[in-house]
Amino acid sequence: MSANGAMAGAGSVKGWCPGALKPMQTGDGLIVRVRPRGGMLTPTQMLALCRIARTYGNGHIDLTRRANLQVRGVRNEVLPRVWAALADCGLIDTSAEAEAVRNVLVSPLAGLDPTEICDVRPIAAALEQELEQNQALWALPGKFGFVVDGGGLLALNEERADICLKAIRTGSGDAAIAVGIDAPGVTEWLALVEQRAAHAAAVDVAIAFLSVSRGEQRARMRDLGAGAIAQLKRLLPASLQSVSELRFDLISSSGNSIGAITAQGRSIAVGLGLPFGRIKSDRLETLVAEASSLGIHELRLSPWRVLYVPVECMRDGETLSDVAASCGFITGPRHPLMAIDACPGKSACVSGFIDTRSIAHAFAEAMPMAGISSVHVSGCGKGCARSKPADVVLVGTPSGIGVIRNGAASDAPHTIVALDDVARLPALVKSGA
């Protein structure tokens, strides 16, 4: 394996995501991010990752917004040992370049959910393989991503991606795959293809994107203007130009993403939330050991910071939920902490001005609040934990906690609250200040 660029420019380069072979330098050491294939991993792989976090990192595992797992606080000198441990359990790519472009988000219940339109795991696997092996695709920008969505209970309707493959039901009742691109504000659907042709269609669109973006490393699909989009479409094969206006209704997902997941009268999985996307590795090990003892052979990752454990009966789900609750997972729906994004803050990041997690916990005690469904607590204006706007943003500044309504961490605060006045924040927000 090569680790080209593992250290070069780490921490100073923007517009790319860390990987395992190309970790990113932060205030608390390196971030080593692992992309499990198909968004799933075995208990053995998860236990290996826990050991890495405990031995070489800060002892925590983070579940990211792209359904990846990461370990923070890793030192440069232990990287070869981390890579060897990841290689031993099949969690590493053959090159940093392949790893960087293998950015595929898959429905977390693919193949488990009897209400899904089709099982998209083969499409995702074929696409990941193509991204790994087709070196022409390695020129894609660092954050360029794909969504492969089979629909069903936990459809990925809210997840943006440069290229989207979405299962839909045709008029004849068959499953087909809609191929879409991320235009400003919407997904523009280009064509319908058969399931077996879907991964190749995504590759065709990616190659066309590279032609029109001319290798600009930070360009994303949504950055292309109307002329470039028209040019991209002209470069596609005829099979992807056959539909001039493809419209369909997205079937909304159940929204029941935490706790017991049932479909057609039977248990299929249990969803376990990680507060702020983080769990201590020893607690995760306890949960995984319990899952293994129940004969469970895989764990599924989601982009909304919920881990899914497939179960075949309600009793196994209840057993896992009880163990997970004792380990610090969120096991019930509508928990206020799941509405809050918070970066590690000043305890872990040199850029942080505030202790984000304690402020988030204090704010959660005042929730639910009318009209507030998303809160972002950010250690500084960079806003690492959330790219989308939130109903309320509490952001660290040199002079205190900035309060922003309906905005992002980089926006100018409406009000600054002194650090020793945190208890006043909920009342201030409720008053609309």
Ligand code: SF4
């Ligand atoms: S938002 Fe700021 S404080 Fe938080 S992790 Fe990012 S750089 Fe660090």
